[in-house]
Amino acid sequence: MTESGKPILYSYFRSSCSWRVRIALALKGIDYETMPINLIKDGGQQFSKEFQALNPTRQVPALEIDGITISQSLAIIEYLEETRPTPRLLPQDPKKRARVRMISDLIAGGIHPLQNLSVLKQVGQENQLTWAQNAITSGFNSLEQILQSTAGQYCVGDEVSMADLCLVPQVANAERFKVDLTPYPTISRINKTLLALEAFQVSHPCRQPDTPAELRA
Amino acid sequence: MTESGKPILYSYFRSSCSWRVRIALALKGIDYETMPINLIKDGGQQFSKEFQALNPTRQVPALEIDGITISQSLAIIEYLEETRPTPRLLPQDPKKRARVRMISDLIAGGIHPLQNLSVLKQVGQENQLTWAQNAITSGFNSLEQILQSTAGQYCVGDEVSMADLCLVPQVANAERFKVDLTPYPTISRINKTLLALEAFQVSHPCRQPDTPAELRA
Incomplete structure (x- = not known):
């Protein structure tokens, strides 16, 4: 998280998995900062040592939130749903x-x-x-x-x-x-x-x- | 479901996605019947009209349970977890x-x-x-x-x-x-x-x- 406690989304503008998470964050009104990871530049910034240490899958998105880092878009969305249930993204039934x-x-x-x-x-x-x-x-x-x-x-x-x-x-x-x-x-x-x-x-x-x-x- | 009300698992012995669901059913002690779908024989039985009508993804596993048919192994496991929570397959935290x-x-x-x-x-x-x-x-x-x-x-x-x-x-x-x-x-x-x-x-x-x-x- 940032010093102000905001979640950080490691994201690439064109990544469709990142887009999924960005929609969830927007719908739930969660304020966050974007840390761009360019999947093309420098042979792919996802392969940098710093990013691999944070997310061993070397993929975006990854979300730093509540003191943990979560990767895999659906796992992130399910976590947001469980900890920030409104508005819901899974029906009740x-x-x-x-x-x-x-x-x-x-x-x-x-x-x-x-x-x-x-x-x-x-x-x-x-x-x-x-x-x-x-x-x-x-x-x-x-x-x-x-x-x-x-x-x-x-x-x-x-x-x-x-x-x-x-x-x-x-x-x-x-x-x-x-x-x-x-x-x-x-x-x-x-x-x-x-x-x-x-x-x-x-x-x-x-x-x-x-x-x-x-x-x- | 069968006439006796048991869930039916459409499964192929070698399918690793089917195996995931079989483990969940076994851990939770859910009695079920297996309906084998041979992914090789007859050009792939998953492509039959009957199976496609049941599961448009033409994949195994699919589980008929509680009056619905669910495909995608993790979706099936999450449903079992929500409707048959013991023993749990997702931690509480x-x-x-x-x-x-x-x-x-x-x-x-x-x-x-x-x-x-x-x-x-x-x-x-x-x-x-x-x-x-x-x-x-x-x-x-x-x-x-x-x-x-x-x-x-x-x-x-x-x-x-x-x-x-x-x-x-x-x-x-x-x-x-x-x-x-x-x-x-x-x-x-x-x-x-x-x-x-x-x-x-x-x-x-x-x-x-x-x-x-x-x-x-």
Whole structure:
């Protein structure tokens, strides 16, 4: 934490996992400081000795809060939910909570890891786009079908939940990798509704302290 | 659920995500029936129309319980924890819970998806072993360092937790892909301790209803 006791978020403007946490912090009104970790510059600042000591996974996001450092975006969000429960990001009903976690895990564990920067590096530049598109469309085929039975205004019913925090950054990645979103009307509709909310806007990659000038909006 | 009201676990003996859930069910003493889904046979039974209707992600495990079907292993375990809290698989203290979830997500979202069957198929047969080994060693390098600060007898302190349910199947995968475990003394020690527990034995891939005779133990 900073001297003033504010949590510190180690974040990269374009990291979709960091964006998930930034949305949670914004929705819950938690004041924090951003410590940018540039995943490209200097061969990747996440590999510095200082950062590795803080977060052995060498990934963003990591959140220093309440005297501990937590990595993994969903673990961070669950911690925030347990210690700062208002407004809630998980419904009260266990069955609905299961749906929220199922969708969150599908995106965070089933889609995103396969199109993450570190994996795309291994795939080789000429195969990256196809690889990422396959990972996303395969996941979105499942997700669209699931959402058709769980969604209201948002991913699960009419309350913004952790699942929505995963959806919006994943759709942004899909757009970045030029995935045709026409077959996913439910995903597209929910994404558009969410992007109109202030918490999703202030946390957006184009509005972070480390966003390069040419990408700012 | 079955007519007698028992939960049904859609599972494949070798699936490490299914194993995680089988351990949870065993630890909590929940009686269930196994419905084997062979991920290889008939081009993959997970792609059948019947299974896709039940679980659009076309993956195991899926658990039919309390009138709903849940997919994604960690979402299932969290649901079991919320509805059948004894014995607990998440500590009471929120900071310890964060550590458990951080380790679980690192394995379930950061290591396992990259060495999963569906990804290895895309990598091509000649590259599979190296690809899987890289994914596992990179993750284990982080995990070993994290465990050195969180572990007691088990991954987080001296209580078996969700993190342990992720660890054991991941180590089994590492062994299957011939990863040298010498650099990971903490991972190896905890794995050995856990494998001595009955819940980890009855749930083991070599003891499932769909385990082929030649692999049974």
